[in-house]
Amino acid sequence: MKFALNDEQEALAESAKRFLQEKAGCEAALQVMETEQGFDEAVWDTMASELGWTALTIPEAYGGYGLGYTDLIPLLEAMGRHMLCSPFFSSICMGANSILEAGTEEQKAKWLPEIAAGTSRATLAFTEAGGTWCADDIQATYTRTDEGFVINGTKHYVLDGHTAHLIIIAARAEGSTGEKGISLFVMDPASQGLSICAIKNLDQTRKQANITLDNTPLALSAQLGGQDLDWSIVQRILDLAGVALSLEQVGCAERCLQTAVDYAKIRTQFNRPIGSFQAIKHKCADMLVLVESARSAAWYAAWSATQSEALADAASQAQSYCSDALYSCAAESIQIHGGIGFTWEHEAHLYFKRAQSSKVLLGTPETHRERIAQMLEL
């Protein structure tokens, strides 16, 4: 029994820290987030070609390193901590996972190597106007034609949808309902009848786009797995994304705590550091409880990625807890910083906005708790 990072993971954490300290961080974020693209192409290239991060969890057969999901812990925590603006999450933790979980051998061999190399970025276009991750909310439809498929519909809130090279669209067989008839299609953003429109986001550090499909034609080979998917596979893809988001949230929350504590040590009022006031000290203590507990939940969820029965429960537990934990920490951090925490130049608002966007991104804490209640057969 060892519920801790191993030596290789600690080393990865160290190298991630070194790289991101230099290349990411809030100053960088404040600049990158003003661009429509939303990330620094040079940083992406280094992450992909020098550091090999994009290849980490992709099996060796498809050009990756074949490491496990727990090996993402140090990376995702560090990315959160240093407020990295990057399509890593959408490409690896959503796009690549979709192909891995749902694709045929042929499809994996075709797309995963370029994703691993970072030359292609993928994303998952799932949610629609309702913004939920329920099967019922998928209204985009596909119909079979002689040569392949035609797809119609509108996808909303697609992470990095405007910069991805491979867009994986969830659509249902015309006339199907509920969890039946759902397929994932991999498509080129330049496809006919497809239009992409970047959204202006509250959280500028994470970009989204809306995508409209108007009689978009697709080849037969674009359908992942060559058939409609069992809903459990779709759910597993979403859960893996949830686990990754939880890990990122832990990193963000830890940073909020750290900056608050650092500030509470040096800021003096009434002739004493504000951190010596219990009203502040106790807030920090409560934040530590949240950070460490969120970490336990997220690590456990990452470990559960290899234990298929446990994943659903663990992912929703982590998502519900980590979302609330990060929100509290980000909010308290602003409070502890006082006026300076309310300024554009200070990083606190980036984490607060990220907390809000993360809380909504893959299902609210309430949605996840309701799912847990169902698993408890309540």
Next chain:
Amino acid sequence: MDLQFSKEDEAFREEVRTWLEDNLLGEFAQLKGRGGPGDEDELIAERRAWEKRLGEAGWACVAWPKEHGGKSATLNQEVIFNEEYARSKAPGRLGHIGTELLGPTLIHFGNEEQKKRFLPGIVDASELWCQGYSEPNAGSDLANVQTQAVLDGDEWVINGQKIWTSHAHVAQWCFVLCRTDTDAPKHKGISYILVPMNQEGVEYRPIRQMTGNSEFSEVFFTDARTPKENVVGGINAGWKVAMGTLAFERGASTLGQQLAFNSEMDIILEAAKETGASKDPLIRQKLAALKVELNIMRLNSLRTLSHSETNELGREAMINKLYWSNLHRKMGEVAMEILGQESLVRPETEGYDLHKLQRLFLFSRADTIYAGSNQIQRNIIGERALGLPREPKVSTKT
């Protein structure tokens, strides 16, 4: 990262489980689920016999060295024992102040004679202990103890008052924090002295708690006596020993406790289904949240365990007490919400008897007070884990 216990550890688990199954029978069957917090002063004789049975088989203090009556169990095995003990619904440990607090303290700070004299009585439950720390004017500020011990030939003579002393009514011995040098600075003049309860100079008066029963007492020492050699860790060096005991109190057995909470949670979930409250979306949210927090309580402890080789208390270890005490309180509140009007109805018996969930609701108000109140815990976390500055000292001169 590996959340599974080893084969050897699982074999140990099997051994514990089998033994508990084979022994929680006959006269002991009635003890299942009894004697927990809030139910501490019930079935004393029967639970004492149970402690003795445990001790004879080496299970009373599994982690102690074999020579002292334990099984030299590893930390993982100790955890497994606690988990299985809770799972079997075996009764609350009547001897826990001896087995969990004094015993480890003696093993760590005591001399050979003291170990020989006192450890066997803890193992076979022939001597039960109570903890004489708190006083009317020394609670969170424990170093303010005023009870005095003065040497008179070969004996200490003790005068003063302790309060909130759990188990004083069943204990044969008390470990008492006494002031032995009134001129020394607050923390430097304290000794840790073992005092027999059955003597003229010691009187206890049970205090009734809000749960209706009396698990703790006031204890008065009036020229009480104990042999000179019953001081642990040296004269005037008691503060360090007292803090050692508190570390055992705060660190040990969280995983067994988590399982005990979990079985309370099962009762709450059952009640929610029975009353139909489980269909209420708000209740569903609260129940799911509790379940998540309970699982995290276990995960936090597993992380603490995984760092045990370093011997240094990790940040996640320092949050445990604050975490579980708050969680337990919430469990009690949600339980009451689920029961609605029915939560107000007590059993049809004499006295102030309570249903299990009512007891949970009321007793959990104490969880955030004893063993370092939530405020004290937050101070500890803020100052030791996060390095925040201490509060400025208030000058005592006016």
